[in-house]
Amino acid sequence: MRRRRSGAARRWAVVGSGVAVLLSLPSLIGALPASDAGTPAADLRRAALASTGVAFSGYAQAAGGLALPVGEQLTGVADLLSDRTTMRTWYRGPADWRVDVVSPTGETGVHADASGTWTWDYVANAATRTPQTALALPTAPDLLPSALGRRLLSEAGDGELSRFGADRVAGRDALGLRVVPADQASSVGRVDVWVDAASGVPLRVQVFGEAGGEPAVDTSFLELDLGTPAADVVDFTLPPAAELRAGQDPQLLQAATRGTRGVLALPDVLAGLDRRRIDGAPATVGVYGRGVTLLTVSPLPGRAAAGLRSALADAPGAVVDDLGVRIAAGPLGLMLADGPDGTVLLTGTVTLDALAAAAGELTGGTS
Structure with missing residues (x-):
């Protein structure tokens, strides 16, 4: 097995652990008017957090608007925060999913199982195995609004929550849920999450700084189909001729x-x-x-x-x-x-x- 571990990644891993939530995408509004169910904010938050068991497949985009002055030392994380990321996803459960990142030069697929992830680089014919870690550098799957929305809502207090209407996202009725952090130290002015009225899956997430203006974070599904994807679409088997690389670990x-x-x-x-x-x-x-x-x-x-x-x-x-x-x-x-x-x-x-x-x-x- 060929082990590759970048010295730069070791030096800059701590920086990445603090920026995993900072992701963004331009505004995309559905053509049809949305229906607001009038669900209370606390109930909508509970529905979003309970949606981890809702299976789906979909298509999402994220475009970062934050420029980190780190040069080449943290290229992967800096790209996530400053470039557009296009993703196809198949989600069967919290430890059984796949996210393909599509770029002009090819695709990179991330497959999750109970003990970690496989990252398959189609162009390089290489697979990277990364075990679960307590703290890790952010990767493209962290950009999905379903995962990001649940993460940002998971510790919000009822007093920080409010409703603000509805919209159409990915052709579905999405209810607006706002978080205004109470911590005086926070540099985040508010977080807006659009939650699917039918399933509770977060469909779009925006994060605004203290000054308001354009969102610093904006990620959204463009298409979403509820239903369980086939297991063979999500599973990963290492091809015989592929190069095997070691991913980051607890060290x-x-x-x-x-x-x-x-x-x-x-x-x-x-x-x-x-x-x-x-x-x-x-x-x-x-x-x-x-x-x-x-x-x-x-x-x-x-x-x-x-x-x-x-x-x-x-x-x-x-x-x-x-x-x-x-x-x-x-x-x-x-x-x-x-x-x-x-x-x-x-x-x-x-x-x-x-x-x-x-x-x-x-x-x-x-x-």
Whole structure:
């Protein structure tokens, strides 16, 4: 078996863990008027979360509008956030699905089973096996509105929810459900999710920054057919002549922190956000917040920090002070903070003020 593991991926894995929710697509409205069932917001949220058992096949598009100043160090994640992604999907259940990413140069298929995923590159005739991990870089299936909508609704409180009408999405009646995050640290102004009135499947998702305007995140089904796809469409069998590659594993994020000078002390609360306990996550990585307001913290090796520091400092709107350097790319914040034990990377859907407050708490500096 031929094992390939990019050094850049190891260095930048922590950045990707904080940006998995930032995906987008242009507006697409159905031709027919939609019927609003008047379902209360809390009931509509419950229907969306219960839709994991609804099988379907469909066609979706996503187009990112966020430019990450990371150069070639995080090409795959940067492409997801800045380019158009076209997908065909077949979904039989939470651990039994397939998503094909269609591009002008070919197709890449992702097949999920109970223990992980197979990624099949048709052009390269290569398959990558990736086991389930506690934290992972975002991939194209994270762009699907069904998965993204459920993720963003999963931790929303009833007080953060409201209804805002209906629309036609993928030819179906879709009920509007809005989330306005209550956390003061959040850089997200609101999340709008259109939920299929009949099945509860999220059909479209938009995420807006604090300033409103155009959505920073917008992903939608263009076609959706309810019904269980055939098993042989979703299953994957490794072709005899294919190259086998190893995907990321639980050591990926741990590798990102190798070479740091000290052990970062992670508090239970940071910038007013509670720390999340994630089974299997490296002890050196801290994830804070809930719902659409998330902050990821990790020490960063010197060589990786140097390249990112230069890219961030040159980005429009960069703030450089005694704490380090920080930028906002839409709702996404990125910061390198300088502490006595080395460099700390902070990234997530929080404000620049929240990044500065967190950096001061971690390093003993003044925000």
